[in-house]
Amino acid sequence: MAFMKKYLLPILGVFLAYHYYSANEEFRPEMLQGKKVIVTGASKGIGEAMAYQLAKMGAHLVVTARSKETLKKVVSHCLELGAASAHYIAGTMENMTFAEQFVAKAGKLMGGLDMLILNHITNTSLTLFSDDIHLVRRSMEVNFLSYVVLSAAALPMLKQSNGSIVVVSSKAGKMANPLIAPYSASKFALDGFFSSIRKEYSVTNVNVSITLCILGLINTDTAMKAVDGILNMDASPKEECALEIIKGAALRQDEVYYDNSIWTALLLGNPGRKILESITLRYYNVDKLIKN
Ligand SMILES: NC(=O)c1ccc[n+]([C@@H]2O[C@H](COP(=O)([O-])OP(=O)(O)OC[C@H]3O[C@@H](n4cnc5c(N)ncnc54)[C@H](OP(=O)(O)O)[C@@H]3O)[C@@H](O)[C@H]2O)c1
Ligand SMILES: *[C@@H]1O[C@H](CO)[C@@H](O)[C@H](O)[C@H]1NC(C)=O
Ligand SMILES: *[C@@H]1O[C@H](CO)[C@@H](O)[C@H](O)[C@H]1NC(C)=O
Numbered sequence: 001m002a003f004m005k006k007y008l009l010p011i012l013g014v015f016l017a018y019h020y021y022s023a024n025e026e027f028r029p030e031m032l033q034g035k036k037v038i039v040t041g042a043s044k045g046i047g048e049a050m051a052y053q054l055a056k057m058g059a060h061l062v063v064t065a066r067s068k069e070t071l072k073k074v075v076s077h078c079l080e081l082g083a084a085s086a087h088y089i090a091g092t093m094e095n096m097t098f099a100e101q102f103v104a105k106a107g108k109l110m111g112g113l114d115m116l117i118l119n120h121i122t123n124t125s126l127t128l129f130s131d132d133i134h135l136v137r138r139s140m141e142v143n144f145l146s147y148v149v150l151s152a153a154a155l156p157m158l159k160q161s162n163g164s165i166v167v168v169s170s171k172a173g174k175m176a177n178p179l180i181a182p183y184s185a186s187k188f189a190l191d192g193f194f195s196s197i198r199k200e201y202s203v204t205n206v207n208v209s210i211t212l213c214i215l216g217l218i219n220t221d222t223a224m225k226a227v228d229g230i231l232n233m234d235a236s237p238k239e240e241c242a243l244e245i246i247k248g249a250a251l252r253q254d255e256v257y258y259d260n261s262i263w264t265a266l267l268l269g270n271p272g273r274k275i276l277e278s279i280t281l282r283y284y285n286v287d288k289l290i291k292n
């Protein structure tokens with residue numbers, strides 16, 4: 001028995017970890033056809049690129065960000081590209097009431113929800129941290145807390161559709177870098193929260209997938225401006241990035257890694273964590289957690 005506990009379970013864990021990464025189904029663009037999708041932070045950058053990819057696949061879309069004028073243009077381009085329908089609702093994710101009401105309105109516009117893509121972030125510049133508590137609070141609220149509010153509001157609809165939550169994160173949500181401490185804290189928080197509720201969904205048989213996306217540097221205007229003169233690193237194209245996120249989400253993968261180095265997924269994938277997680281889960285009295 002000791003042998004089983006010491007060696008067999010870890011080996012099983014490695015096997016499971018391997019299984020995690022080998023998608024057993026292939027992506028087809030038709031998987032998104034007619035699907036009802038929300039994209040946040042969709043007025044520019046990766047969010048805008050995801051909206052266009054989804055439009056080409058024939059999805060229904062509701063996009064959001066703060067700037068109305070930009071969203072209008074995104075919506076009309078989505079319709080040109082073939083979206084089944086496209087609407088925008090403008091507002092700031094600093095306001096949790098807006099976040100909650102936004103999901104309800106979007107659900108009404110589309111008559112349900114299949115995929116919630118959480119992508120927006122508050123503006124940040126690369127600086128040494130000294131005492132900007134306001135930025136820490138704004139980062140935690142906009143980059144993290146609003147994601148929790150949005151997903152909680154969307155869960156009833158996602159349960160009905162066997163839907164998906166897609167959380168756009170960063171390498172900075174898995175490893176440490178200088179100059180982005182508040183941003184990094186908010187991205188680590190997303191991993192802690194959404195990876196935990198993924199475990200809860202799995203033990204309580206909630207069939208809503210959660211895909212955490214770990215991105216390297218992407219060539220969006222915002223990122224290029226922010227790193228200019230500070231970080232010498234190649235950036236990957238936002239269009240391909242957007243497509244990889246959508247593929248991973250459609251295949252209901254736990255994590256998507258998109259970076260210009262093939263080593264990133266291997267080195268940040270952390271099999272040790274997955275083994276410990278699957279072993280630890282065995283000590284929980286899961287039966288008591290399942291309602292009815
Ligand atoms: N680009 C990269 O190198 C990179 C790397 C790793 C991870 N990521 C992640 O990828 C995602 C998208 O990044 P990106 O580079 O595409 O950013 P981006 O181009 O700056 O887009 C950010 C989006 O969020 C919206 N937004 C900003 N403040 C908001 C607020 N208070 N309330 C609601 N919406 C707000 C912006 O529109 P408005 O200003 O109109 O509100 C915009 O649509 C983020 O989660 C980011 O962390 C990016
Ligand atoms: C927050 O959003 C709600 C709903 O959109 C709105 O009624 C309220 O005035 C907003 N609060 C602030 C402080 O802007
Ligand atoms: C970000 O936007 C806020 C307003 O939402 C502004 O007060 C702040 O100066 C901006 N910060 C940066 C770093 O651009």
Ligand SMILES: *[C@@H]1O[C@H](CO)[C@@H](O)[C@H](O)[C@H]1NC(C)=O
Binds near residue numbers: 160
């Ligand atoms: C959700 O999945 C269950 C099986 O887990 C299936 O019975 C049900 O029909 C599915 N619902 C939808 C809307 O796809």
Ligand SMILES: *[C@@H]1O[C@H](CO)[C@@H](O)[C@H](O)[C@H]1NC(C)=O
Binds near residue numbers: 161162207
């Ligand atoms: C969960 O939903 C997906 C998408 O509808 C479906 O393919 C899958 O079979 C469901 N899984 C379970 C365990 O019901």
